[in-house]
Every structure is written in C-alpha cells, then in structure tokens.
Amino acid sequence: MRLSNDHIDYIIKDLNYRGIIAEEIQNELIDHVCSAVEKEMACGKRFIDAYHAALKSFGHTTGLRQTQQETIQLENQKVKIMLRNYFTIALRNLSKNRFYTAINVTGLAVGIASCLIIVLFVMSELGYDKHHTNAERIYRINGEIKFGGNHYMLAVAPAPLAEALVQEFPEVENAVRFRSRGSYLVKASETSDNIKEDHVVWTDSSFFKIFTVPVLQGNSQSALKEPNSIAISQKIANKFFPSSTALGQTLILDNRWPMKVTAVFADMPKTGHFNFDVLISMSGLEEAKGTNFLSNNFQTYILLKDGTNARALEAKLPSIVIKYIGPQAAQMLGGEFTMEKFVEAGNKLEYSLMPLTDIHLYSDRPIGELAPNGDIAYVYLFSAVALLILVIACINFMNLSTARSANRAKEVGVRKVMGSLRSHLIRQFLTESILLSALSFVLAVALAYLIVPIFNELSQKSLVLPFSTPLFYLVLLVGSLIVGILAGLYPSFFLSAFKPVQVLKGQVALGMRSGFIRSSLVVFQFVISVFLIVGTIAVYRQLDFIQHKKIGFKKDQVLIVHDAYALGDKTRVFKDEVKKNSFILSGTVTGYLPVNGWRNDNTFWPEGGQPTQDNMVGMQTWSVDLDYIKTFGMKMMTGRFFSAEFPSDSQAVILNESAVRQYNFEQNPIGKKISTFTGNNPDGSPDMKSMRSWEVIGVVEDFHFESLKQGIAPLAFFLDGNNGSVAFRFQSKNTQDVISTIEKSWKALAPGQPFQYSFLDEDFANLYTTEQRLGKTFALFAGLAIMIACLGLFALTAFTAEQRTKEIGIRKVLGASVSGIVVLLSKEFGKLIIIAFILATPVAWWAISKWLEDYQYKVEIGWGIFALAGLIVLVIAFATMSFQSIKAAISNPVKSLRSE
Amino acid sequence: MHPPELLKGTLQTIILKILKDHGKMYGYELTQRVKELSADRILLTEGALYPALHKLEAEGLLTTETVMIGKRVRKYYSLTPEGSGLARERVAEFIDFIKTMTTVLKIEAA
Helix, strand or coil: CCCCHHHHHHHHHHHHHCCCCCHHHHHHHHHHHHHHHHHHHHCCCCHHHHHHHHHHHHCHHHHHHHHHHHHHHHHHCCHHHHHHHHHHHHHHHHHHCHHHHHHHHHHHHHHHHHHHHHHHHHHHHHCCCCCCCCHHHEEEEEEEEEECCEEEEECCEECCHHHHHHHHCCCEEEEEEEECCCCEEEECCCCCCCEEECCEEEECCCHHHHCCCCEEEECCCCCCCCCCEEEEEHHHHHHHCCCCCCCCCEEEECCCEEEEEEEEECCCCCCCCCCCCEEEEHHHCHHHHCCCCCCEEEEEEEEECCCCCHHHHHHHHHHHHHHHHHHHHHHHHCCCCCHHHHHHCCCEEEEEEEEHHHHHHHCCCCECCCCCCCCHHHHHHHHHHHHHHHHHHHHHHHHHHHHCHHHHHHHHHHHHHCCCCHHHHHHHHHHHHHHHHHHHHHHHHHHHHHHHHHHHHHHCCCCCCCCCCHHHHHHHHHHHHHHHHHHHHHHHHHHHCCCHHHHHHCCCCCCHHHCHHHHHHHHHHHHHHHHHHHHHHHHHHHHHHHHHCCCCCCCCCEEEEECHHHHHHHHHHHHHHHHCCCCEEEEEECCCCCCCCCCCEEEEEECCCCCCCCCCEEEEEEEECCCHHHHHCCCEEEECCCCCCCHHHHHEEEEEHHHHHHHCCCCCCCCCEEEEECCECCCCCECHHHEEEEEEEEEECCCCCCCCCCCCCCEEEEECCCCCEEEEEECCCCHHHHHHHHHHHHHHHCCCCCCEEEEHHHHHHHCCHHHHHHHHHHHHHHHHHHHHHHHHHHHHHHHHHHHCHHHHHHHHHCCCCHHHHHHHHHHHHHHHHHHHHHHHHHHHHHHHHHHHCCCCCCCCCCHHHHHHHHHHHHHHHHHHHHHHHHHHHHCCHHHHHCCC | CCCHHHHHHHHHHHHHHHHHHHCCEEHHHHHHHHHHHCCCCCCCCHHHHHHHHHHHHHCCCEEEEEEEECCEEEEEEEECHHHHHHHHHHHHHHHHHHHHHHHHCCCCCC
C-alpha cells in the first residue's frame, strides 16, 4: 500500500515540527517512517494510528531527536572535519576583514620580530663562556683595594698569587694567569711586513688544561712550556702561513722577539669573555716570576676540584692576604703595619672568587678586564622591552576583536541558535587568533631576517637566526600557539558569552562605549610608548651632555699615530718631519693619551715624611714631552709646564687639581715635593734605598681621561720619554690630506710597519659606545613600540568612525563643521593618551634617575624631556587618528544616510 | 528478545553481513530484514541503526545512492570493496568469539 501525497506531506511537516531538520538525516527518517506506516496500514490500521505506531518505535519526539543528534554528532566528532571547518571559517572571517587583519598581522609580526631578535640577543649574552667543559669549576680572582684615597676594583691579582693558591689549598686543582700588554706587531720573517695584532696575551702552559680550547696542531701538554714559545689561532696561522703548516715556525713580535709556534688552536668562539689570537708563554716573562704581592697585573683563574664549595674557599682567602701580602706591605709601609690596623683605618685589601660564567654579565671592573663585558641590567632591560612590545601587539589584537564585537554579536547569536555550544565558539575564535598569530610568526621571521643585520651593527654582535636547528621551528610553533591563545583568550570568552536572544533583539549595546578594559589597554600601550620615548630622549641627552661637557682638553683636530715604537729611535725625527707641514700646529710623543692610552700608576707621599697609610696618594703617572699640553689643549692653573729652558725639569712634576687636593697642597702647591720608591728588591718588594723626590712646578686644570662615569683621579706628568704614539694637532679642512701627508712620512721612516691612526674626537666618542648603542637600540624599540601602538589606534579610530557613520552624517546635515567632527572623534582617544602620559611620567622619571646614578656627571632631568616626549606621542597619535577622523568628517552625509 | 547489551558490539557486523548478502538496501528494509532473519528476536532500533550507518559511510565502508520515490527520497546503502572485506573479517572474528565464549562459559554442545 502506497501513502498518498497528502499523508507524506503530513509526515514531513510533523517530523519537521518535532525537530527533525538536519539535512543529513531528514530524508532518510521520513522515508523510514513512511515505510513503517505503509506496513502498518497494510495490516489494516488507519493512517494516524499507523503513524503513531511508527513514531513509537522511534521513541516519539525524544527518540527521533536523539537519533538525529547522535547521527550529526558522529559526523562532527570527526576531528579533522571539525578543525577544517574552524579553519575555513576563520580564513573567511580574516579575509573578509582585510583591513583589520592586515593591521593585526603587521602589528603582531613587528612585535614578534623584535621579540625574536631580543631573545637571540639575550640567549647569546647568557651563553657566554659556557663552552668550557669545566666552566662550572673555573673562577677568576677579583681584588678590591681601598687605600690612599683610592678605591680600586680589580679583575687582576698579584703574579705569585696563583702559585700560592695551588700550594695552600688542596681543593685548587690548577691555576692559569694572563698578562695583557696591549697589541703587538707581528711578522712571519725579517723581510715581511708587520701586521698589528690586538688579541695577544701572555699565559701559563696550564691554559689548555683549564679552558676548553681545542688544539689542532701540536701537543696541548707541552705547548707554551718553553720561553719564547707561542700558540696561535687557526685564523692567525692561515694569515701568516697560508701555504705551510704553522707548527714549528717562527713569528717575530714587535720586530725584536722571535717566537716559536708550539700549537695551533681552533679560533676562540665570540661568546667568551676573552678572545685571543696569540698566546705567549709566560715562562719568558720575568715579571711573572716575581714574588711581589703588592702589584696586581695578572688575570688569575683557578680550576677547583669537583665538589668544592667556592664560597668556603673564598672565606679562606683572607688568610692568604695575611700570610703573603701582610709582610710585604709591612716592609713597605714601616714596621708598625698590621693587617688589623690597616683594616681598622677603613682600608681594604680583599680577594674574591668570581664564577667564570658570571664574568661576562656581572663583571665591570675598572681595572683588568680582558675585554668590555656585557651587563645583566641590559639583558633584563631588553627582555622587558621585548615583552612590552609583544604585549602592545597582543593588546592591539584584543582591542580590535572586542571592539568589532558589535559586528560579530549577530554571528554569535545565530550560531548559538543553530546549536553551537559556547565551547564551539571559543574554539572558533581561538582558531582565528592562532591562525593570525601563525601568519604573523611567518612574517616575523622574514622581518627578523631583515632586521638582524641592523641590530648586529647596533649591538656589535653577530647574531644569526638559527634556521638549521629544529628546536627553532618548534619554539616558533609553540610561540605562535601561545601568542595566539593569549591574544585570543579574552575576545573569545567575551564574544562567546553573548546571549543569543538579547543579541538578536538588538539589546546588547556593544561597540566602542562598552570598553573600560579596552580603554585601560590603550592607556597601557601608550604608557609603555611614552616610557620608551622618554628613555630614549634621556639617553641621548646624557650622551650629548657628556660629549659637550667641558672635558679639559680640546679633542677636535688631533690625529694620533699609534704604535710609534715601530719607528725605533726615529720617533723624534718623524715628529719633526711631520711638523714641517704648515697645517700641523704641534706634535707630541707619548703613549699616555687623555683617551684610551697607556696608563700607569704609582703611590707617592709628600717629601720628608715616612710613607704611611694616611699620607700616601695613588696617582696616574704619565710620561710626556714638552709639547704635551700644547697639542692636547689642556690649561695650566698655576705654575708652568715643562720647558726646554729648565734642564732641571727632569726632577719636576706637574699635578692635576685632584692630586693637589689629595696631598693637601691647596695653599701653595708650587715648590712642594713628592717622593716614591723607584726600584724593587730582587724579591719584588720596594727597595728603600731607591727613594726619589720630584718638585711640583705647575698644576694643570682637571681634565677627563676616563669615562665620565668616573670622577677625575689624581694625575701627575713627568718629563720622560715614551714612544707609545705620536699625536699631532692640525688645522686643515682636508683631513684626508693630513692623513696622507703623515702616512708618507711614516712610510719613509718605518718601511714595512703598519700605519695606524685615529682621531682624538672619534676615540673620545668611542668611550661612550655602550651609551650610544643603548640610545640607538632604545630609539629603535621605542619607534617600534609607538608604531605598533599607533597601528592599533589607527584601526580603533577607523572602527569608531565606521560605527558612527550615521551619527556623523546627521551631525553634518544639522550643520556640524569638519573640524568639530574631527575633534569629536579624536577626543575619546586623546583623553586616553593624556592619561597615559600622566601615568608614565613618574615611572619614567624614576627609571632615568636610577640609570643616571651610575654617572658622576649627569644631565639634569627637567620637565623638558617629558614635555618633548608628551608632544611627540600626542603629535604622532593625533596624526594617526586624524587620518581616519578627517576621512569620516569630510565624507558626504548623503552617502551614509541614503540607505535608510 | 535478546537483551540490547548483548547486541551492542555486533551491530556493525550485522549491518555489514546483511548488506553483503543482499546488495543495496535502505534503512527501514534493513530493520525488517533483521527482524525477519532473527524471527523477531533481534530488534534493530532506529536510534542505533542510523548513527551506525552514517559512521560506516563516513569511514568509507558503505556507499549510498538516493532515489526519488514520489515525494520521498530513499537512500540505499551498499558495501564498498573495503566494506565487503571488513564484513568477511567481522563475521570470522565473531565466529571465533563464539568459540571462545563456548569454552569460557563451558557450554556443552547441545
């Protein structure tokens, strides 16, 4: 028996009414029910009875629905299909809102790229010296000496201390010392040209036992044992012996000392706090064999036995000071000396252990560092900056998503009506944000690839993106998930919480005005931006202040020819030769330069008295010639400078103001005398009979010869020969000409020797490379931060303008002016930016004051910096907003109102 | 009537085997066929049948074809080659299972 069409229509309608609507199953169930009804009717039942019997076998409405739901769920549980669905929808949503997607992706990508670079930087900083197998057991001896008005923080120790430590403490397995004596001129044979090598150091043969530096040629056990033996890096070996093996060959150092190559080692990695190319055997260095505990010149590293407690060992170091240093100090300072009295008088002589792996980031000793180190503060600072930038970028994402919630509220409502659960919606929104973040990560890697060289230039690093490590990709993947989830979490919970009935009735007034959180987030973004801008301005102000401070000498138009000792005894001839040129105003021969030159100190006391703890003054003692202050432009305060007219000037000394104060010579310094010992006994202690005195003939005005982080230390000039370099003051616009003329004279007098020169002002600027780098890096990141923040602001304004199109149209029809509307649209965010500025000011002020504490001479932080930063932020922000708001304001109201 | 718990694991086997023996069938026909074969002792409920059919289809073991019959649309199911392979396997498994159960429950051959 076949059912009539009417019956079938009835069944279709009734099943529909009972909620069977899913496409996949609807037809099938209808057919099933129809077939069942037909069968029942064949047995003679009425249609309606047959239908109810058929329904009963399903379990009525509930059973029907359950069947439908189970069938649908089965299909939806296919994870792949489900994910593909989320993915497709997400992709459609993103491409539908290209403008916002582009802004989100750009912002995030820039944020992630900066983050990526900073992470690379931080990892490289944290990884210093970790390549040594024994890194955890190696310690450097640090010293602290406070005496005679001076306070020294040393990275160096006395020569015999290493040996003493190994002897005294069984837990010290081995020790190695470095003695750095600057650069050397190196040549492979008598006939070849000299090449200047900077990374040269004297060291003990235990070097290879303590540090992990693979020896490629030669025997690491026997290398560096003999005097006059050296070990060189692969790089140097290739440079000097390109066609033959370097092992067993000879290199000539400084034209005088032939050295035999006993080992070739692999180039030291850049991530070490030292980086040497040439190691010279310490066994050839007389100074290293001395027993003088009172001069600190040797970087000393000890290797502890496994399981040694370094702190416990450190606690025993004072006993070494008493046992070895005490007697020598007593001898020099007179009989009554004891360590107790010494310490009681507020003095200090202490040694401590610094873990090898801490040196790069935590050690900033003014004396004895093998190379400029990093600073943990900058590691923290940059990490914080990276995080902040990322947060700014994520905030953009969150703000745009929630701001646009008005548009998506309907979508949410409809989805919920269709049966979406909240968890489905959350997953949908999270998929969108993860997709977006993944997109940004891809873009970010590309961006980072482009920016890394610039950053390397800035930070003097050699960072590379680790494309060949699988871990890198894993980190990127995990990173994109985390960022996606973080950025999407708030919007997805916010959006999915809408009640469908309210949304569809239009009762949820969402959009711009509902955003307390959004406003706070915008404020937060701009607080960070203002902070970074203020920081940048402050660093630049300080730099400017330092460089234009009265430094006590004239740094412009001075050319310095380095390594003048290569001229041998012809330094004076060279100077006179160059001085014949009319553009050379004066020249001076000395290695003691106000910037980056030689340094030497010694301790003096006023003549007549015994040297005691109270009257001794540690001073820089510089050997200069007659033209020194004329060339460098220092000013005499009283008295006179050395002169050829006074042959007795070899017995004379010139002090700076700081030294005069230390000696208490303020009343009348001229004619006063100071004394010191000039010789040592064979055991290294000062020879009492070698006492000599000098008469003060003049006082030079204080000038800066260290970084302006430090104050001006006492200093004395002696008339003495030193051929470290030759400096010329010139007067010429054409510096290239000056260089080539001087070089010509050099070539004539020192054939085969490298001509090395620099300008005093550049050397001076180089003193502040750290600050310059900080400034530039800060500027870079501040720029990025404000760019990302403004990107968000741009999108938000665009969105407000879009939301308020009709309002703007009506206002215009009623006579509002363009400027009035621009103000109306900008007001809201303008307020937020001003709040941000007010909040950021105290934080920034605190941070800058903290940073400036390090400087002896610092710029005043006036309100000017903040005004400038505020102005910059406001101008940029308003420029960003006005683009959108002007666009909205000048649009024709007819267009926006016509549709209703 | 056999209790439904006993049938739970055999639903797929039943569907596959019947489709293997009869070629294409639609849902209602399947229920009737089972009823017939078991002499009313096994009742395939619609609530279990349709989800199972859709699952097998999604797994690629069944193909479907729809035929318009007047105002109704009828959906016929038939085995794919994979499905037919699985049918054989399932039946073999089940025979094996019965043997095991016979020993486990110490059922005397009646």
